[in-house]
Structure formats: structure tokens, C-alpha cells
Amino acid sequence: MPASIGDVADRAGVSVATVSRALRGLPNVAPSTRERVLEAAATLGYVADARAAGLASGHTRTVGVAVPLIGPWFFSQVLAGVEAVVTARDLDVLLMTVDDAAGRERLAAGARLRGRVDGLIVVDIALTEAQKAELAANDLPAVVVGAEAEALPCVLVDNVEVGRTATSHLLELGHTRIALIGHAREDPLHFPVPEERRRGYHEALACAGIAPDPALEVDGNFSVAGGAEAATALLDRVDPPTAILAMSDEMAFGCLRVARQRGLAVPGDLSVIGVDDHDVSPAWDLTTVSQPVHRVGGQAAELLLAVMDAGATSPARIALPTSLRHRGTTGPPMVPTEPSPLGQDALR
Amino acid sequence: MPASIGDVADRAGVSVATVSRALRGLPNVAPSTRERVLEAAATLGYVADARAAGLASGHTRTVGVAVPLIGPWFFSQVLAGVEAVVTARDLDVLLMTVDDAAGRERLAAGARLRGRVDGLIVVDIALTEAQKAELAANDLPAVVVGAEAEALPCVLVDNVEVGRTATSHLLELGHTRIALIGHAREDPLHFPVPEERRRGYHEALACAGIAPDPALEVDGNFSVAGGAEAATALLDRVDPPTAILAMSDEMAFGCLRVARQRGLAVPGDLSVIGVDDHDVSPAWDLTTVSQPVHRVGGQAAELLLAVMDAGATSPARIALPTSLRHRGTTGPPMVPTEPSPLGQDALR
């Protein structure tokens, strides 16, 4: 049975109100009184019950972070970014994964959230417009990461541009058969992000006058193993691609593994570009489209804190920059594919 | 202003007690009544306030997870493992980082924890014996990951053996100058783990009759970049090692990067072995000592739930197995170093 505020009050010979004030550093407490209270609390090992304090004061000193998955590098980095700024404000982080439709529905409805968090960061979870509206209608301050939102502040990168940048890079190197490894459209997680990157890929191809080949778009499950499987399928084709755009560095690693196993020269026989700029990408010398992952989390947290402080702000929309990191896994195709002057011209 | 239990009671024409019972699926509620309550709650969008519910019932439905860092692969995987089992029980996860002495002290004292969590998992945080005792003395159920604990259940791998296994592997291949990349001893995080791996390394060397060379033990900060720096320093020596044992795969990646940059053949000129079996290690073909990272988290969570259920159990101590994954980055040294028959003999 832990000591309660009443125990401290008794021991210090003051009222509970004074204890409360003294312990929280509020003004209007005589120094000598405060000292006595502090001492009593210390010897009793008193810690205020967060539920009781929160119930009485109306807040929780906690922000929720909802992610579809915890394991992948991207989410762990975003989480770290959030945690850093949230902790600096002496708030806690409640972590929750929502990876199915039911979870999304509950999240939007604010179920389980009341009395648990003062604010919410939703990372890469494909809420419907109706759900976003529902979330915004909740009194709960919330910010969305990785998706546009009407009534909610959001922080994101331009993923269409990400797809375009990566694809253009390969096109400029002279590739015309460029594969895309991404996420299955009907995936239960249903990220919004892959779809946008795919659009950028299509736009860049169209710009170069190249008709997209549906056979070159495969699912890589955003994992190393998935990327390897996808690359295997692609390279087994009679008309394999000369370059692969993987929507994450982790999938790109899988591609590189397969390339090495097959004795393919990179980038001679196969160029590979990823997205993220994963910790280990420099070590692989992987060309990639870098996004400020940690900063995404930090920015989202700062935005949320601002909303929590201000009560209500005009929904901000923060776009963070991405940039091409041209490293060693992309280069011109060694054997020129069938001449395609049209494609070449379009590049200028 | 969200609907309260009273609002639901009014709308359903029953008392708050009945609403509480009906919503929580307790017995002794007439089916028709329950239905009416459910409907009222649904139309009002009622969600019970977690603080109030917790305050009245005495629990929080939350478990805390304390880690020194969030970003590194190891911690994200452990966290994922914990989250999976905790979520299955419909509990939430409160994430906290403690990365300094003050934080450790607060953690042990249970500060900030009362009324926030029903149980705590402490991952790779170097508590003193006194602090562990303090933590155990708290009424709060807790389990420790990555360190021994007297009075607390713990789950760990045998990190001495990890060091020994990796080192022996290199010795058996014929290496005699084996470097160790780990963590600086005076690091503020002060993991217990690196020290144990280092001991295993020393034991294996001793077993082979090889005197450890302090110059071959360097800090790699458990990051890719740190591993690269460490490898650079090692390879710049006049008497470079022929093999490197990195205490994490991420540091090993850094080593491989440096080796490649310098045109060193792996494993011909340099063997590299890591620890973890990181997601991308198979892609690198990295030899490593694998540990069941996800399982570590899951096991810890299960242990914690058991303690929370049982009230008190005999402090379990669960050791999870590790195993050598002999892949492509380790092999015999190409140029035999100075003959060392003694070392060779000792290997049998």
C-alpha cells in the first residue's frame, strides 16, 4: 500500500492541499513548509497517483502514438523522434499498434483513448476521410503523419515526388525497364504512402514516354525478405528489368542480396535504388531517396504540443524535404536495352 | 465534453451501476437491459474514462517498457515482441527511455509510475544491485531483460557465451589477432551486456592461449557509423587484426563498409562476425551470433503477465538460446599470421 497524499500531510503536519501545492512547486507555500513536505514525501517514498491527479486536473500527461507496426526501421525512427520531444516536455508516450480495419475504426472513434492520452499522433495509418473527420471531431488533439488530412494538422513528405525522383534518376541513367517493388494494394495495412510513390513512378515513366509494364510492379512487403522474393521473381522473367526501385531501403537490401547471389554486377547488370536512407544504407553504398525520418516524428510531436497548448490552431500541413542520395548501386545499364530514342529524348 | 456514465444511465433509464456492469459484460444484467445500455452508449459515443475506471478499480491496464534507446534495431524488436503479447491481453504499452543515472534512480524508485502502469519491463538498463532491490521492493510487478536480478524475474541470453562462441569461431578458423568492437566502459548508458560479451571474448582467447591485446578492443557505439570508425582505427594500425568481432550486427556493417572501401577481401583479408542476426544480416551474408530478439520481448511480457496475474511468483530466470550463424563474412585468414602452434593446440 503506497503512501497517499494524506499520509504525507499527516507526517508534515499540514493539509493535503498544501502537500499538493508544495510538491508541484506551486507558489504561495512558505519555504519552511515546503521543505517539511518534501522531506515527509521523501521518507515516505510518496509518488502521486497519476490517475487521481489526472482525474482531478483533467489531463493525463501522456501522448499516444499509433503505428501500424513497430519493428520496421521507419517506425522505430519516427517513434524515437516523437519520444525525444515529448520527453523533453516531461510527457509520457503511450504506444499502440493499429493494423487492421477494426483498429482503425476504434482509433477514429477515440475508443480506449479517453482518460489515457492528451493528444494523439497517427503514423501512416490509412484512415478513411470519414474516420479522419471523426478523429478531428473528437475533442482530442491529434496530428497525422504520412497522409493528408482536411481538418487535422499533418506532417508528411511528398511521396509522389519521392517516386518521381527515384524513377527519374534511373531514367536519366538510361534505364527503360524499371521495376517497382512496393506494397500490395489490397494489403490490410493499406498504407497511403506506397500508392503515392507508385504514382510518382508512373508520372516519371509517362514523362519519359515509357508505358508502364504491370508485370514489373510487385509486392515486397516492406521487408528485406519480401524485397528478395520480389527481386527473384523479377529477375526470373524472360525480360528482366535493368533497374529496380524499391519503396524502402530494406526491400532494396533484399534486392542486392539476390543480385549478389546470382552474380549480377551492381550497378552494371542491375541498378537498385531505395527509399529512406536507412542507417545501414551508407554501408551498403545504396543509392536512395532520403527522408528525414527522425525529424518527421519530432515535427509531428512539436505540432501536437502546439495544438495541445493553444487549444486549437489552424490545421498546419508541414511538408518535409527529401533528397536523392546518389551512391554506388545505380548506374547506366551495361548492355543498352533496345534503342529507345523516344525515351532518351524525353529525358532532356 | 464527452458523455459520462451518468449520461448513458439517464438515456438508458437505469443507474450508473447497471451501465458499468452492462458495458463490462458482467453477469446479473438482464439481456434487455444490457441491450438498452449498449445502444445508449453507442449513440452517445460513450467511452469510459480510463483514469476514473482505474482509480476506482485499482489497475491501469497498462504495462511500462523502459529502454535506454528507441532507435536501434535491438530495442525496436524487443519492443515489438512485448507489444505483441501485451496487446493480445488488451493492455496498453507505456514507453519510456531512461538513458542516464538520474533516470535509473527515478525508475528504481518507481517515480512517475504509480497510477500509470500495472507492471514494468526494464530492458538493458544497468541498475545497481541496490536499485534492483528497490525496484523489487516496490509493489510494482517488474521483470528485467538483459541482466541478472536477485529478487526480480529476468530473461536474458548468456552473453558471456555469445562472446565466447563468436571468438571461438574465429579462433577455429585460424585467427589469432582478433579485434573486439564494443562499448566504452564508461559509457553513460552503462549496459551490462557488452561487459559480458567482452568476458566471453577474453575467456575464449585465454582458452586458446592467446594474450588479449588491449589495443584491439575499441568502442563502436553500437551504431553503423561507430563500427566504421572503429574498424578504420583498427585497420590503420601497423599490426591490424585479421578478424573483427563486433558486438552488434550494426557495428559489423560499419566494418564491412570500411573493408570494402579499402578493397579488402572479406573474409580473405578480414573476417567479420557480428551479434544479433539483424534483419538485413542475411542480405549481407554476415556471420553472426543470433539471438531471439523478438522472443526476448515476448518472453519478458509473458513473464510479467504471469507475475501480475499470480500476485507473486518465485522469481523466474529465463535464458534464451543463441546460435552461431556461419555465413560468408568469416573464413580462414588468407595469409597465415605468425605460427602459433600453442594457440592451434589449445583449440582442440
Place this chain on the structure above:
DNA sequence: GTGAAAGCGCTAACAA
């Protein structure tokens, strides 16, 4: 099967 009422342990007005 249902309701009334007493807390759970705090914070915040309001008094003094």
C-alpha cells in the same frame, strides 16, 4: 436484476 452510496487519491475553488 437493479439501485444507492461510499469511496478511489488527487486538484482546485473558496475561505480563513
Place this chain on the structure above:
DNA sequence: TTGTTAGCGCTTTCAC
């Protein structure tokens, strides 16, 4: 500067 007291919104006896 300090104390008294009324909640915060729920759960949980204990009656009925």
C-alpha cells in the same frame, strides 16, 4: 500562507 471541501468519473459493496 494555509485549510476545508467539493468534485473528477468511475467501480464496488451492500441493500433491496
